[in-house]
Amino acid sequence: MSRSGHLITNDDPVRCALTGLVRSTDKLGLLLHERVVYRRDWKLEDGKVAIVSGGGSGHEPFAAGLVGQGGLTAAVAGSVFASPPAGAVLAALRKVAGPGGVLLVVFNYTGDRINFGLAAERARAEGIRVSIRFVADDCALESDNKAVGRRGLLGGIAAIKTLGAASEAGKKLEFMEKLFDLVTEPSTLGTIGFAASGCSLPTGESGINLNPGEVELGLGVHGEPGIRKYNVSSMRALVAELLKPVQRRLKFATSDDLLLLVNNLGGLTEIEQLNLITSILEELAALNLKVSLVGSGHIMTSLDMAGANFSLLKMTAEIREFITAPCSFPAWPTLTTPAGEIIQTSETKETSNDDCKKTVSWDVDGTRAIVSKVCNSLIASKDLLNELDAAAGDGDCGSTVVLGAEAVLEAVNGLDCDPSAFFYRIASALENDMGGSSGSLLSLLFTAFATTIRISEEKFTAKVIISAFSSGCKQIMEIGRAAEQDRTMLDALCPALRELQFRVQDPWSNMLCLTLAGKMTTRAGADATKNMTARAGRASYCKDRDSAKVPDAGSVMVAIAFEALA
Structure with missing residues (x-):
């Protein structure tokens, strides 16, 4: 007889579960806010290579149950079946990174690739030595394109076990990279x-x-x-x-x-x-x-x-x-029962590259008004985006976009600072509050956008804005492993970018002409996705689902944003 439901009434079951795990042993600690389980006995001064992994909850004992001697140094938990945010992964890296460096083991799913990849880049910017490796051991499905690849499954646990033993033996990061590649080689x-x-x-x-x-x-x-x-x-x-x-x-x-x-x-x-x-x-x-x-x-x-x-x-x-080397972590399995340590929250650093100060003259009030107009337009489109997403996804695109838009509205309210800091604040709001791969991708876009503006020697001109937009699109393609024609938001972003790059060369062009051009090309790009097959993201695993010839929700989201600009 099947169960009628879960015996979970807690509003935060993941943190509650991690608390229960850590309280059952004296070997583990917990960064409660970030949902990071770590080894309490880890000594940075030993110079050993730390191993960090994680992913969505619901797969227990993975990944927290792999933390211990001969296993992971730290594990990051997301919500049920959702990748942990980049900020939580970064907290784990900061907690365990020592002179030996960190090997980040990522299971090959789009959200995990994006969020762990973003965290690795931020850690490197802080001087943390990080190497990243991806588990892709699924034999059931061989993707027909390089953008998706095989799924990361159980075999990654064997890889983590070998890496944990190598770390305990004092092996260097370069050795462990080669060991991982040897263990996870497709014919092995x-x-x-x-x-x-x-x-x-x-x-x-x-x-x-x-x-x-x-x-x-x-x-x-x-x-x-x-x-x-x-x-x-x-x-x-x-x-x-x-x-x-x-x-x-x-x-x-x-x-x-x-x-x-x-x-x-x-x-x-x-x-x-x-x-x-x-x-x-x-x-x-x-x-x-x-x-x-x-x-x-x-x-x-x-x-x-x-x-x-x-x-x-x-x-x-x-x-x-x-x-076969000795280890002591529950999932392999070894269990102990003493009480553990709970840290309510970790000490977090400011990750923005700029202090929120205004040192250059630019129309921050006008920009804030434009951002507010775009956000309100997206909020009003919630039901439409959910309906479109339900045809080929999990039907939550609109709800997710609303979370992001509301977070951005709050972030820019009264904000008076330089352009780069302004857009870094938007990127941070999207990363922390929007959720899902879309939130991470848009955060990536605005992070690259802000960085390009910061290092530019020119003023905040149309050419600089379009150059920054180009940098953001490139980062989405590189980290997200997607391209035009993959039925994603890039099918609206890329045509707009090309049109803007062309029109900005015309000395008679003004911002109105540019935004009108962006409006037309993004809508045309979104409409073109009706006849495309998803080749990136979770929708690419659901090719048998009838998309009813509707446009991709992410590309329509981009079109709505550009239409609000014009």
Whole structure:
């Protein structure tokens, strides 16, 4: 009999859960505001390489359960199935970074790539030595474009275990980068899974439509579509089907020394999981493949999803040494019960590159009025953007945009400072309050926009503004791994940028001409997305969903903003 709901009544279940974890051990500490769990015994003066990872909550014990000796130095938790903000990741980096540097392990999802990437860049600007690596071990789906890539799954835990052991052994950052690349090389590590149901979120059901005896092969840990539905005749037959894409990727040899890691996604019974392990071992033995190490448990779940995934890792002697090295973190698993330490909030630094002072003459009042007009226009478009987003996403674009617009209105209210500081303040408001990948991308755009203005030797002219706009678009493309024709906000931004760059060369052009040009090109770009297939962001995993020939919500958001300018 299925459960009727969750026993979660707390308004902040993630912080409450992290508090419970930290209070059950004397080895961990918590930056409560940022939701960062860290090792209390970590000594910066030892010069060891710190390892930081994280992601959305709902996958417990990942990632906080990986913090401990021989594992992560710190883990950052987002809301359920949502990437943690860049500011929280930066707080983790500041907490554990020492002379040995930090290796940031990121699971390959758009929001995580953006937010962890943004945090890494900010940390480097503060002088923190940071290297970033991405886990992409999914064998179920091979994206048909480089913008998305494979999803990061269970195999990343094996990579973290090897890195943790290497750090304890005093290995340098350069060595650990190579070790990570060795462990996660596409022909070395692969993960595949299945689910017989979706998961029930604290706010409602997030399910998939399956008949009795049917599973979905390769279903994502957030409910993203997998390979196909499959009628299960036996566990052994299911395993044989699951191993096919893994074999294609790893190209096994009978001499391979294999680690098998089996993970319960949350709702599989223990007897089902044990049957799965038996079936995997028997099927691999039938293929004359040697599994010398097996590990299983609840490692990286998806709330109460009834399913499992498993990873196979080809071990060299060096990898095996690190995989088998002693460790003490719950998810591998080792548990202790003493009380821990709680820090209500960390001491945060001002991350803006400018103090909020006005040292140059510019029309700050006029700019504030324009920003307010744009924000109010976006707020009025909430329902339209939600409706458009529901066709190919999770239907919250408008609600997210309202959060960002309201935060920007509050941030610029009465603000009287230089142009760069003005736009840095907008970027900060979007990062901290808007949420989602869109909030991070727009924060990235305005951060680059403000930086270009700050370093420009010219006054705040149309040419400088368009140059700053260009820098922002480039950062979205680079960090977001997206391009024009990917059915994103770039399909409205890029045409506008080209038109503005062309028109600004005309000595007769004025700001009215430029804004009118931007208005026309962004709307045309947004309309063109009706016939595009999503190739970036979470929507790219949902290609089977009918978008009903509606424009991309993000591109329409851009068009609405430009229309408010004109």
